[in-house]
Amino acid sequence: MTIRSTLRRRIAAASATTLLTITGAGLLGIPAAHAAxxxxxxxxxxxxxxxxxxxxxxxxxxxxxxxxxxxxxxxxxxxxxxxxxxxxxxxxxxxxxxxxxxxxxIPDATGLKECTTSAPAPDISAARQRVLDRGMNWVNRRIPYSMYNYTAGPDADGYRWRTDCSGMIAMAYNLRDQSYYTGNLTSKFYPIAKSSLQRGDIIGNLGDPASAGAAGHVVIFNGWTDSTKTRFRTIEQTGGIGATQLTRTWGDSFWNKQGYRFRGW
CATH class of the missing domain: 2.30.30.40 (SH3 Domains)
Incomplete structure (x- = not known):
């Protein structure tokens, strides 16, 4: 074999190796590691x-x-x-x-893999995430608002809660020991500073027996929309809308000037 022939064989082998490196296993019909x-x-x-x-x-x-x-x-x-x-x-x-x-x-997810760079994860505990998920159960089901009707949460046993604002809080926290309203929720929640609020806490005018019905309101806090902590997201049951997600302004109403945290946390 001449020197020229040997060089040609080596160049051909190197080219084939380069092609395999560029195209990956796709040449063999195997899905790429992160196929869409x-x-x-x-x-x-x-x-x-x-x-x-x-x-x-x-x-x-x-x-x-x-x-x-x-x-x-x-x-x-x-x-x-x-x-x-x-x-x-x-x-x-x-x-x-x-x-x-x-x-x-997705009819065919063959080859769909985990993202190599994870998206930002929720910076809250599993207990807080459960509260948000349970609240969203009613939002996704579009549960109408009522101070007199009852409906089930996400639990397999079908336990039912009143479908007003405090009923949603009881459902989200799975509180079954008594019927809750804004006047007695303080037996389960204690006041916290605005600066301490975390997703899964609640905001409302709690503790006054006179705050029943339209005189009271309470929502699940779902994060600030800006660094000034002026506007915040909620998961809530509200009259005329039902179970929903809203963006509210801190302190612009009688009920949204105080945050509370579950005593079990």
Whole structure:
């Protein structure tokens, strides 16, 4: 074999090795490590900066839209078309973020792997996350507001709570020992400073027996919207709307000037 032939064989082998390195196992029909999967939105879904509903909303994808799910990662459990704690990384309208797979149908998820860089995780305890998840159960079910009606929470035994604001708090914290309203919730919650509020705490005018009915209100605190701690997100039952998520302004009403924390934490 001549020196020229030997060089040609070595160059060919090196080229083949380079091609395999560039294309990866795809040459052998094996999915790439982070292959995307096509999904279809089952409802209008918000693209967020992280994997929980308190993170920044980037854009909204309408129902019935095909999206490329780049990878998936664990986050807040959402009860939607499906019940899941997985969120998919997508790009839509020039915005890249995360959507709950509770509203994304993926016919073939073969090759869809965990995201290599995890999205921002909720900075709260599992107990606090359960409170938020239980509150969202009524929001997702669109439970109407009533001071007289009762409905079940997410529990398998079907235990029922009154469907007003304090009934939602009792349901979210799974308080079953008595009927609660804004006047007696202080037996389970103690006042805290505004600066100490964390997601899963509550805000309301509690402790006054005269605060029953329209004279009282209480909500689940779900995070500040800005560094000035002026506006905050809620999960709540409110008259005329029902179970919902709202953004409120601190101190602009008779009920939203004091935070409280569960005595069991």
């Amino acid at each position: 999967a096509t999904g279809y939105t089952t409802a209008s879904v918000t693209v967020r900066s992280g994997t929980n509903t308190s993170t920044t909303a980037l854009t909204t994808i309408p129902a019935g839209v095909a999206v490329s799910v780049q990878c998936q990662t664990a986050g807040q459990t959402i009860n939607g078309t499906y019940s899941t704690h997985y969120w998919g990384k997508v790009t839509y309208g020039g915005k890249t973020g995360y959507v709950s797979r509770a509203y994304v149908r």
